[in-house]
Amino acid sequence: MLLPVVIREVQVPLLASMLLGGCAAKLAAMLRTRSAAAALGPTVLFPMGLRRPVAAAMCGCEFVLGVGLILTAGQIGRGAPADAVRLGTALLFLVATGALIELRGSRPDVGCGCFGDFSTGPVSARALARSALLAVAALITVGLPPLRPPMPGVAAILPLGLFAAELAVIAMLSPEVGEGLIRLGYSEPCELRVVPAARTVTALRRSSVWRRHASIITAAEPVDMWRELCWRYLVYPGEANGRPVEVVFAVFLRKHRPAIQAAIVDAASVPAGPAGLAVTSADCPAGDPARTRPLVRVPAPALSALTDPGLRIPAARGSEAADLPLSRDL
Amino acid sequence: MLDACADHACCGRCAGAGAATAARIARRRLLKAAVFRPADAAAPAGGSRAGGSRAGGSRAAAFAACGDLPRAITGAVIDVSPHFLVLSHGTGQERLALTPDATAWRGGPLDPAAVRPGDQAVVRLRARARGVADRIWANIGRVTGTIIERTADGLVVDEGMTRKRQLVSIPPRASARIQVRFPSLEPGYLIDVIGLRRSGALEALVPATYQPAYRVRQLPAAGLPAPALAGGHVPDAISGSATWHEPGDEPPGIAGLGYPAVDPEARCAEGPGPQVPGNLRLPYLSIGSILLVRNDCTGSSCALPVNSCAAVGRLFNDRCVTCGTSPRSRVADLTQASFVALGGELERGCFNATITIGG
Numbered sequence: 001m002l003l004p005v006v007i008r009e010v011q012v013p014l015l016a017s018m019l020l021g022g023c024a025a026k027l028a029a030m031l032r033t034r035s036a037a038a039a040l041g042p043t044v045l046f047p048m049g050l051r052r053p054v055a056a057a058m059c060g061c062e063f064v065l066g067v068g069l070i071l072t073a074g075q076i077g078r079g080a081p082a083d084a085v086r087l088g089t090a091l092l093f094l095v096a097t098g099a100l101i102e103l104r105g106s107r108p109d110v111g112c113g114c115f116g117d118f119s120t121g122p123v124s125a126r127a128l129a130r131s132a133l134l135a136v137a138a139l140i141t142v143g144l145p146p147l148r149p150p151m152p153g154v155a156a157i158l159p160l161g162l163f164a165a166e167l168a169v170i171a172m173l174s175p176e177v178g179e180g181l182i183r184l185g186y187s188e189p190c191e192l193r194v195v196p197a198a199r200t201v202t203a204l205r206r207s208s209v210w211r212r213h214a215s216i217i218t219a220a221e222p223v224d225m226w227r228e229l230c231w232r233y234l235v236y237p238g239e240a241n242g243r244p245v246e247v248v249f250a251v252f253l254r255k256h257r258p259a260i261q262a263a264i265v266d267a268a269s270v271p272a273g274p275a276g277l278a279v280t281s282a283d284c285p286a287g288d289p290a291r292t293r294p295l296v297r298v299p300a301p302a303l304s305a306l307t308d309p310g311l312r313i314p315a316a317r318g319s320e321a322a323d324l325p326l327s328r329d330l
Numbered sequence: 331m332l333d334a335c336a337d338h339a340c341c342g343r344c345a346g347a348g349a350a351t352a353a354r355i356a357r358r359r360l361l362k363a364a365v366f367r368p369a370d371a372a373a374p375a376g377g378s379r380a381g382g383s384r385a386g387g388s389r390a391a392a393f394a395a396c397g398d399l400p401r402a403i404t405g406a407v408i409d410v411s412p413h414f415l416v417l418s419h420g421t422g423q424e425r426l427a428l429t430p431d432a433t434a435w436r437g438g439p440l441d442p443a444a445v446r447p448g449d450q451a452v453v454r455l456r457a458r459a460r461g462v463a464d465r466i467w468a469n470i471g472r473v474t475g476t477i478i479e480r481t482a483d484g485l486v487v488d489e490g491m492t493r494k495r496q497l498v499s500i501p502p503r504a505s506a507r508i509q510v511r512f513p514s515l516e517p518g519y520l521i522d523v524i525g526l527r528r529s530g531a532l533e534a535l536v537p538a539t540y541q542p543a544y545r546v547r548q549l550p551a552a553g554l555p556a557p558a559l560a561g562g563h564v565p566d567a568i569s570g571s572a573t574w575h576e577p578g579d580e581p582p583g584i585a586g587l588g589y590p591a592v593d594p595e596a597r598c599a600e601g602p603g604p605q606v607p608g609n610l611r612l613p614y615l616s617i618g619s620i621l622l623v624r625n626d627c628t629g630s631s632c633a634l635p636v637n638s639c640a641a642v643g644r645l646f647n648d649r650c651v652t653c654g655t656s657p658r659s660r661v662a663d664l665t666q667a668s669f670v671a672l673g674g675e676l677e678r679g680c681f682n683a684t685i686t687i688g689g
Contacts, residue, residue: 189564189613191564191613191614192564192611192613192614194594194614195595196595197595224354224357224358224361225595226358226593226596226616226617226618227593227595227596227615227616228362228614228615228616228619228687229613229614229615229687233358233361233362233365235361246361248361248362248364248365249365250362250365250366261365261366262365263361263364263365264364265360265361265364269360
């Protein structure tokens with residue numbers, strides 16, 4: 001059997017298993033949290049009212065396409081029905097790739113939700129590559145004749161080997177594997193991991209985000225550094241267009257190639273005294289629900305603004321976080 | 331005379347920094363919001379748990395506004411009559427009405443009019459009548475920590491690197507009651523007692539919990555076998571026991587809490603600290619992080635900032651039994667004002683609580 005044909009044939013069971021696996025993981029997350037929106041990352045791109053139906057539709061699509069791929073793999077549904085299912089699968093993964101790119105830009109704190117609450121890390125280039133790879137895999141199955149079971153013996157080695165190899169590639173592109181190991185107890189969740197600050201600083205300084213901001217940073221050491229859950233924040237003083245600024249980096253606490261985000265804040269807008277929060281009040285201070293709203297990163301290509309000679313960084317009004325002047329980068 | 335201040339090394343990042351801590355909290359929240367901008371207010375409760383990547387919480391909507399909670403006032407009693415109580419605090423004086431159903435505590439139940447001028451009082455006001463006192467605690471104090479010395483004067487207790495050492499005396503009338511719960515009043519053992527403040531020392535009257543059977547030195551180092559987590563994940567909401575602590579170097583009346591798992595890199599806790607067998611490890615946070623704290627006994631809830639370390643809290647493996655048994659040990663060490671505002675009774679020492687990491 002020709003190698004290209006074997007490669008195309010291997011994609012069908014692989015795609016079906018990915019789709020059904022993703023659907024099962026999402027269903028498990030939904031059942032556990034009793035929320036259709038649980039851990040389904042891209043649904044946050046939709047208006048509130050649509051999130052639940054979109055989450056259910058995503059799961060339903062994956063199930064239908066996964067089952068469809070299996071049913072139309074052989075003689076049943078050969079021809080147009082099989083091609084329709086495979087085209088639908090390709091379309092799903094193409095749309096998913098686009099959604100992940102959008103999610104990465106607008107909500108970098110949200111996971112992709114591809115495999116339910118296994119997919120809780122920020123959307124990485126690996127996740128994008130996986131989605132694109134699966135779209136290509138689905139496209140090359142269009143027009144494939146009905147699959148036949150592999151011949152027993154040595155002839156089965158080639159398709160099985162290709163299947164295993166591609167599965168290994170997908171596993172390497174899947175951050176969920178690490179999450180699975182956490183579930184098995186082989187490693188700690190990042191919220192509990194003791195990560196030395198020096199390691200975070202080293203990772204930051206090796207990043208492209210740092211290099212892009214290095215020209216405006218005026219001190220070698222951060223003026224403040226703190227950690228919340230899986231993120232460590234580092235604040236460096238800087239100067240942009242003659243005005244003092246503070247460059248804030250958020251570094252995701254993992255060993256290799258951590259996600260890093262940055263923002264530039266007018267130093268004058270950051271309170272120098274205890275005026276920002278009424279923490280000395282006898283009343284509970286942080287009662288405003290707006291202060292504890294979920295966090296979203298507004299898409300704003302800020303780095304270009306940094307190089308703009310007309311850069312204006314207005315001062316924040318009061319202490320409202322939402323009013324902060326900022327420019328951001330991923 | 332015992333020197334309770336020896337070796338006291340309070341770092342500026344933790345308790346005692348006062349206004350500096352408040353400024354730091356405000357500053358960090360603003361800077362964090364610059365990186366992760368708050369989303370639309372109408373986000374669903376429990377909607378977007380980005381799990382390991384979550385940069386903030388999303389469940390504020392399920393919590394009542396703190397303004398709905400009763401207010402707590404801390405100050406010195408200036409004058410008292412059967413109908414009025416006048417308190418002096420940092421910003422002036424406050425005159426509070428006393429109704430027949432108001433209650434007081436000073437080592438035991440007391441008529442509110444029996445509170446004496448000069449007493450340091452914590453007063454909970456009624457939620458809907460803010461000028462009316464509901465509950466008064468006079469001269470109440472608490473010491474939680476490791477006994478480091480026992481002398482004829484009493485006990486010297488270490489409350490952690492960020493707090494001063496405390497002197498505890500146990501009067502004969504309370505000795506039996508305390509020793510039922512704390513049979514080993516020897517160096518190395520933990521103690522947690524509530525009583526009356528008298529000239530810098532605490533006169534212990536009520537045991538706040540029961541004594542763990544282990545010495546602190548016997549605890550294994552952290553990082554060794556981690557206790558199992560539900561599903562391998564740090565849960566979104568963590569239920570346990572919420573205790574309280576005295577203001578110490580903090581401004582009286584400050585709202586907030588001490589968190590038992592402040593990032594070891596903040597240099598205000600004693601490193602990762604020992605791991606108490608059976609205790610769930612809490613996710614690491616820092617000064618300025620926001621926790622949504624719910625009193626499971628009353629249903630009151632409030633978002634509070636972490637403004638101090640509570641490294642001693644994680645040494646205990648006790649349960650709060652104010653309303654049922656808390657599923658695990660201490661998850662928050664509230665300031666007096668926050669504990670009272672959330673409906674806690676100071677002399678009981680704790681309430682069953684659920685914390686959720688906020689924004």
